[in-house]
Amino acid sequence: MIPTAPKKREATIMDTSLSRINLQTHEHTWPQTGMRGALLIILLAGLVAVFLLNIATGSVDIPLNNIVKILLGGEADKAIWETIVVKFRLPKAVTAMLAGAGLSVAGLQMQTLFRNPLADPFVLGISSGASLGVALVVMSAGTVGATLIAELGLLGNFTTAAAASLGALLVLVVVLFVARKVESSVTLLIVGLMFGYTTGAAVSLLMYFSITERIQAYINWTFGSFDGVTWEQMRVFAPLILLGMTLAYVQTKPLNALLLGEAYARSMGVNIQRTRLLIIMSTALLAGTITAFCGPIGFIGVAVPHLCRSLFSTSDHRTLIPATLMMGAGLALGADLIAQMPGSQVVLPLNAVMALLGAPIVTWVILRQRNLKMAFAR
C-alpha cells in the first residue's frame, strides 16, 4: 500500500555516478498536473483586449480612454458616447461573450460525452427544436398580416426568443426521456440526429407554403446575431447561461474520467446515468438559451474545443473548461467586431463571418500542432 521510496532503489541499483545523475534528473521530470495557469492568464489578457476593442469600434468610433472611463462609471467626453456604449455596445458585447463561452463549453461536453470530435452543442437536436419553434411563429401565424411582419421586425425578438425556448425545451424533454431509457450514448446521438432531420423537414414544409417576406425573416434569424438582447432580456439570458456553465464546471472530474470511455469511467466510480443527465442538461440549457436569443450560432461550438486542445496540448477539463470559456468569448467578440464592419453602416451575417474567417485559422492551428508533435515524438 505504501509507496516505496524511489531513493532506496537508486542507491542499490545504481553504481556509477553518471547513471545516478540521470536518475536524479529523471526524478524532477515527474510532470505537473492540473490547471495550466500561465497560458490561461495570457488568454484572459487577450479576452480583455478584444472586449475593449469590440466596444470601441462600430459605426461611431469612440476613443479607448473614453471607453475605460465609461466602464468605470466616469463621465465621457460626449454624452452620446455613453448612451451608445451602455445601451447598445455593452449588452451586445456581454451577449457575445456569454454566447461564445456557453457554446464552446457545451461543445466540449458533447465531444467528450460522445467521444466524437465532430459533436457540437446541437447534436442533441436542441437547436433544431428552437428553429422549428421560430419557424412556426414566423411563417405560420396567419397569412394576412403585413402588420405582423412589421411587429416581428420590431418586437419580434422576444416572440422569437420565446418560441425558440419552447421548441428547445420540448426537444430537451424528449431527449432527457430517451437518455434515461437507453444504455448507450451512441443511440442518443442517433436520436438527436433524427430530431434534426424531422424538424428540418418540418421547417422546409413551412417554408414551402410560406410567403417570401416571412421566409426572409426566418432566414435573417438563422444568420445569427448578438445585438438582439436588451438589458431587460439580459436578466433572463445571463442567469441561464451562468447556470449552464456552473453545471459544466462541477462536472469537470467525471468529464475527465469519461475520456477513457464509459466502462472505465464507471469502474472508477462515476455514476454514468447522473453524469450524462447533468451534461445533457447543461448543454441543452446553454444551446437552447443561446439559440433562442441569438439564433443558431454554428462553428464556435465545434471549433473552440479543438482549438484549445491543440493550443494547450491537453484533454484535461480542469484546463479545457476555463480555456474554452475564454477562447469562445474572445472568438465571439472578434467575429462580432468584424461582422459590424467598423467605420461603415454595413453589418455582415455573423455565422458567415465566423466560419469564413475561423475555419482556416482553426485548421492551420490544428495541422501545425500535429506536425510539431510528430517532429518531437521520435
Place this chain on the structure above:
Amino acid sequence: MIVLEIQELAIGYKSARRPVHVVADDISVTLKTGELVCLLGPNGAGKSTLMRTLAGMQPPLSGQVHLMGKPLEDLNPNELARRLAIVLTERVEAGHLSAYELVALGRYPYTDWSGRLTETDESVVRWAIEMVGAKPLVQRLVSELSDGERQKVMVARALAQEPDLILLDEPTAFLDLPRRVEMMQTLRKLARETGRAVLLSSHDLDLALRSADKLWLLSSKGKLQVGAPEDLILSGAFEAVFQSEGVEFDRTTGTFRVHTHHAGQIILNGEGLRLVWTRRALEREGFQVVEDDSSLPCIEILETGWRLIQAGQPENFSSLYELIAALRKIDLLARV
C-alpha cells in the same frame, strides 16, 4: 486473506421479453491476496460474462459475490472503485492525455470534486508507474504509445486505484509474444509484492499454464473448475475443457497439437534437438511417429542431413523442407 468470495453464483442474461439465458451456474470459488489467477475457457463459455458480473457491470442471476467481506451489490460506485479496478482489451483513445495524466485518473475515487491530486495521490501515482516500469513513458501522450506500453500504463492506472482486486479482460490480446510474457511477469510481481489479487481472462493457454498460480477453467457447459495449472493437467480437466475435433493436448509438454494421422505411420531414428524438430515437422505433416516396424518407411537423422529409406531405397536430404516435399509425393503415390 480472502479478497473475493463467490457462492453458488449463476451468471447470464435476463430480459423482459426473452427467457432467462444461463451462461454458467453453480460457481463457488474464492480468490486470495497475492494470487495471480487466470480465467480460461473456450470461446463462448462465458468468460466475459463472468468478468462483467464480478466487476459489477452486470447483475448475477442468483448467488452471492463478496468483495472484501461485503456483498458486491451493497457497494456504492465509489466504494467499489476503491476495492476493484479493471483493465479492458480495447485500446483506449485518450487524445491529448499524457501517460502520467492517465494514471492519475486512477485516483478518481480518492480525489475531491475537482479531481485535484494531493501529495499522497501524487506519490501513489508515481509508485504505480514505477511498479509496472512505465516511468520512461510518463511525459508521452497516450496516443503515441505502442499497444504494449499503453497496456502497461493502463495497469498502472488500475493500480493507482489501490484496489484489492484487479480484473483484466484479455490484457495480452493485442501484444506480441515478448510483450505478453513481460505483461504476465509484471502482473505476477504486482500480485506478490503488493498483496493484491489479480484475475485475468486469457486465450493464451500456454502463457497461463506457465505463469498463473491458479486457473479457473470455465467449460462450455458452464461449469467452473479450479486448481493449480499442473493439477488440472494431471487430472485431465484441462484436456476435457478444450477438447475439440482434430486437436490433441499433449500432457507431457502441455501444448496442443493438430492431431490428424492421415499421412500414415513412419519410423524415426536419431537423437538430440534435431530429433525433436524432425518429429514436429512430421507431425505437422500428419505422420504418426511409431517405434520399430520394418515394413514402414524410415527416417534416419545423419550428421548433416536426413536419410529416407523407402522400400529398401535410401535417399538423402539436406533440409527438412526437402524431406517433407519428398514424403508428400510418396504419400500421394500410396493413395493412388
